[in-house]
Amino acid sequence: MSLDRAARERLVRALAASMIEHAEELTSLDQAIGDGDHGLNMKRGFEAVLATLPGLADKSLPEMLKAIGMTLVMKVGGASGPLVGTFFMELGKALPEQPTRADLVAAADKAIGAVKLRGRSEAGQKTLLDVLVPAQAVFASGGDARAIAAEAAQAADRTTPMLATRGRASFLGERSIGHMDPGSRSASLLIGAAVAALEFEAVS
Amino acid sequence: MSNSSSGNVGIVIVSHSSKIAEGAADMVRQMVGNAVPLAWTGGDTDGGLGTNVAGILEAIEAVWSPAGVAILVDLGGAETNSEMAVEMLAEDRRARVVVCNAPVVEGAVIAATESSGGSSLAAVKRSAEEFYA
Numbered sequence: 311m312s313l314d315r316a317a318r319e320r321l322v323r324a325l326a327a328s329m330i331e332h333a334e335e336l337t338s339l340d341q342a343i344g345d346g347d348h349g350l351n352m353k354r355g356f357e358a359v360l361a362t363l364p365g366l367a368d369k370s371l372p373e374m375l376k377a378i379g380m381t382l383v384m385k386v387g388g389a390s391g392p393l394v395g396t397f398f399m400e401l402g403k404a405l406p407e408q409p410t411r412a413d414l415v416a417a418a419d420k421a422i423g424a425v426k427l428r429g430r431s432e433a434g435q436k437t438l439l440d441v442l443v444p445a446q447a448v449f450a451s452g453g454d455a456r457a458i459a460a461e462a463a464q465a466a467d468r469t470t471p472m473l474a475t476r477g478r479a480s481f482l483g484e485r486s487i488g489h490m491d492p493g494s495r496s497a498s499l500l501i502g503a504a505v506a507a508l509e510f511e512a513v514s
Numbered sequence: 515m516s517n518s519s520s521g522n523v524g525i526v527i528v529s530h531s532s533k534i535a536e537g538a539a540d541m542v543r544q545m546v547g548n549a550v551p552l553a554w555t556g557g558d559t560d561g562g563l564g565t566n567v568a569g570i571l572e573a574i575e576a577v578w579s580p581a582g583v584a585i586l587v588d589l590g591g592a593e594t595n596s597e598m599a600v601e602m603l604a605e606d607r608r609a610r611v612v613v614c615n616a617p618v619v620e621g622a623v624i625a626a627t628e629s630s631g632g633s634s635l636a637a638v639k640r641s642a643e644e645f646y647a
Contacts, residue, residue, distance in 0.1 A: 345563070347558075347562070347563070347564060350562075351558070351564070354558075354559070354560065383567050383598055383602075384559075384566070384567055384568050385559055385566075387558030387559060387562075387564035387565060387566045387591070387595075388558070388564050388565070388591040388595075389590050389591035389594040389595070390591075391566075391567065391591075391595065391598075392567070392594045392595055392597070392598040393594065395598075396598070428594065428597070428598070429594065477590060478589070478590055478591075
């Protein structure tokens, strides 16, 4: 897969738009079981990413992803900055400049591993890993953009009945049950935006 | 916000609230005095409640001591952001910064007390964490 400059910029804008447009929804999910700042935090982070355009898209894909990750780490605040930022940074570190689909699968695997380490968490604890892990399983087994996005959205829905045992929502114990995890929702939105933007690029 | 002049272990206080971080630092100053390098940081980059990596890095820098730096944190994101900040330090500094698993106010006072006596980083961390035991 080769992403030219225009495609890289389109990808960045799609990711940012998904967070900015859904900021209120994410915040209201977070008000239910967190501290109510997730939407605002992600919006602030991705607005900071947008502010690094057009230079950001001049970078190679790996360098661009690392730069996005660093901006998110520095600007998002809250635990999601280091978690989502680590995902982008590690993805960038693991990718060659012209990745094949297999390279992308392997890099996403490494990036998810780094998120697990950063959060000292695994899937099943009502966190963004409950979207990243199943979406990655579909990606790794050959699923197309539509299948990956659909799994990510369904996986976010599946966090609703889960009991949070990691992250701020774990303070609520059983009261965390019945609310979608905001970090899972933002992860599914980002994945949906990414695969929709990349669908134009004939991932092969 | 800080001073750094000694070989004592530096103390960094990280809270979601700048008022809590500053207040905890005031308590350390009053109870332990000025011998220990001390810095605090709190709030997100917009000044709301939260923590941010850049602020934590600045605080570590402000209290940097060859004896090391102990960080006291409040809730989850403060810890995650502190760990991220430690990883972003130069390699030779990383091993000399620890995040303590201790309550932020009590831990800061105990860690600073231990540091003021010239104790090692490991001893400072242990004392702060014993508060939970």
